[in-house]
Amino acid sequence: MDARIFMMGAILCLFIQGGMPSVAVSSSYTYDFNARCQTAYQLIMAMRIREAQQLMEDEQKAHPDNLIPVLLQNYIDFMELFFDGGPAAYQQKLADRNTCLSLLANGNRDSPYYLFTQAVVHFQWSLIKVKFGDRISAAWEFRRAYLMFSDNRKRYPQFYPNDIFLGAMKTAIGTVPEGYRWISDILGMKGSIEEGMHMLKQVIARGDDQQILFGNEAYIYYCYLLFYIERNPEAVFRFIREKNLDTRQNQLYAFMVANLALNHHRSAYALRVLQNRDQQHDYLDMPSLDFELGSIYLNSLQADSAIRYLQAFLQRTKTDYYKKDALLRLSWAYTLKGQSAMAAQCRQRILKEGNAIVDADKTALLEARKNTPVDIHILRARLLSDGGYFRQALDELNSLSATALPDYLNKLMYAYFMARIYDEMGEDDKAIPYYQATIEAGRNLPEYYAARAAWQMGMIYEKRNEPQKALYYYNLCLQMPEKEYKNSLDQWAKAGIERIQNK
Structure with missing residues (x-):
């Protein structure tokens, strides 16, 4: 399933080096999500990271006490880790996470952003920690985020960004079966699919993603939850058309739409989306796009193109996720070409490379261990x-x-x-x-x-x-x-x- 975002701001030289910024000592930190920060957020969500960092640098020079760039740099760290971060980057940014939370806690406690910004960081790190296998810590991050968003919603019921994240979390909690609800109840987390989706829909009704604060995320969570939890793909693609999501200059939207199309038997549509995306700007490198293209070509039996993109993914990815799945698909492509020795070699690599944490990689490993050739x-x-x-x-x-x-x-x-x-x-x-x-x-x-x-x-x-x-x-x-x-x-x-x- 599938993408979200994160953190920071500050001094020019540290931005260039990619380190956690320092914020000037002050007794009057602010959370000013001004026009410049909103533009930086939109650029981050489009995967245009360097342009966003330049704006955040300008904001820190103009308003060194503004803590919103701290949150936005955490978004960038999230993007990099979620889409292709390796273990070394994870350990480095884990330290930055602690600094980020300390900085955000220095703001005005009477602002709706005080709890909200910290909750966002905890929420995003719950996703990252799941990816890197730190599941117990991820669960506590998730709980902290849930309780902070809930508390903030009680204090500031009109602050609608709470409902974007809390709605997504309540929807996820709603999939816990009745026999295990007592666990989430003890942890202070309650939710239902109906309640969570209603919260998201109410936010989305306010306007388009450019008008809603954190609107990009509202759209992304809504589409994935509508697709995978409510199982209504037709409504998802109707929503994408009606909202006219910019899949050309927003690489995250392009990834999402192609990913959903690929999982809804619409490979030709997914291919059009990826072929038509803008490649002139400096977007975040995403080897996962190579994986998607390889899968798309494989589904139309274009084995040579599939091999080219799947090999590119395996060569460029820094993570062990989906390596086994990619190797299985590569073996299928060689099988289509009648190259059984190369297909067998890929299956042998499945036994040694990548990990078996996500379902697709587990399945690839099971298939590699079988000696039964498929017709x-x-x-x-x-x-x-x-x-x-x-x-x-x-x-x-x-x-x-x-x-x-x-x-x-x-x-x-x-x-x-x-x-x-x-x-x-x-x-x-x-x-x-x-x-x-x-x-x-x-x-x-x-x-x-x-x-x-x-x-x-x-x-x-x-x-x-x-x-x-x-x-x-x-x-x-x-x-x-x-x-x-x-x-x-x-x-x-x-x-x-x-x-x-x-x-």
């Missing part, structure tokens, strides 16, 4: 389906005889992808028998296909307004044994149960 027609159908080329994918599967497939895995994949293709084509009645076959054949296997089929069945019956059947399949998904994509599938199933119970 080339099933592989092609899988990729074409991922890209949204459903008719071509169906042609690939129709060229096969399911009974002639040599092993359980290929038969399981055949049933699953037949179901997914019919489902995406809107032919639910044809999809349901294949989903049922997938569940029966794979419910006790480690592969994710049966659990995903159960979740998809829940989605079909929720759409048909048959809540009891939908709840049965969502709960069935949760009850499946250890599976690939467990974290994602469990969260989606919990969100489905929450939606139904709130109706």
Whole structure:
């Protein structure tokens, strides 16, 4: 899932070196989110970091007591760590985080920005610490942020930026299943999907992202939560069109829209977004864009282009995240070209490179350990389906005889992808028998296909307004044994149960 931001301001030489600024000693620190700071924020959110830092430097010269640049530099640190930061950068910026919080705590306690700015830093560091495996500390960062935002909202109910972050957090907390709600209750955190999304919608109704303070984040959180938690991709892309999000000169928007399109079987649209983005300005380097382009080309079976971009990602990334996933995709590209030795080499690299923390990398590792070759027609159908080329994918599967497939895995994949293709084509009645076959054949296997089929069945019956059947399949998904994509599938199933119970 997916992007956010952070911190600082101050003296010219330290800005050039990228260190934490010092703020002049004063008894009257301010939180002045003035026009210059707002422009710097917009540039940061567009990934135009150097231009933003120049404005922040100018602001520190003009108003050395203003603490908003401290927060904005923390945004920059977040961007760099979240999108491609390595362990060394993480340790360095972890020290900067402490300085940042100390500086922000020097401001006027009667300002709505006093708690708000500190809460934002805690919230963003909760995301960073999850990425770097410091999960217990991340949970406490998240709790501090939640309590600070909640307290600030009580003190300043008209200060709407609170609702952007608190709404996103309440939505996330709302996916915690009933049996575990006592944990969040003890920690003082309550939320629901309905309540959290309502808070975000109220902020968004105030205007466009340029008019709303921290509006870029409101839009980003709203789109991702609407897509992954409320499971309403059509509404997401309608929102993107209606708001006319600038995917040309805002690289973060371009990444988000392409990422969502890629995960909604719209590879051709994702490719247009990335090809049309401005490349003249000095944007933050994002190797993840190479990963996206490699995946897009792979989904249309353009193996050479896929190989070029996936190799570029592997060569340029500083993080161990998504390396295994990229290597798996690279092996598929070589398989499409008939280069089985190169494909096998990539699978061997999966065993040694990267980590297995996110679901996609866990799945890549499991696939690399298997000795079962996947039928080339099933592989092609899988990729074409991922890209949204459903008719071509169906042609690939129709060229096969399911009974002639040599092993359980290929038969399981055949049933699953037949179901997914019919489902995406809107032919639910044809999809349901294949989903049922997938569940029966794979419910006790480690592969994710049966659990995903159960979740998809829940989605079909929720759409048909048959809540009891939908709840049965969502709960069935949760009850499946250890599976690939467990974290994602469990969260989606919990969100489905929450939606139904709130109706």
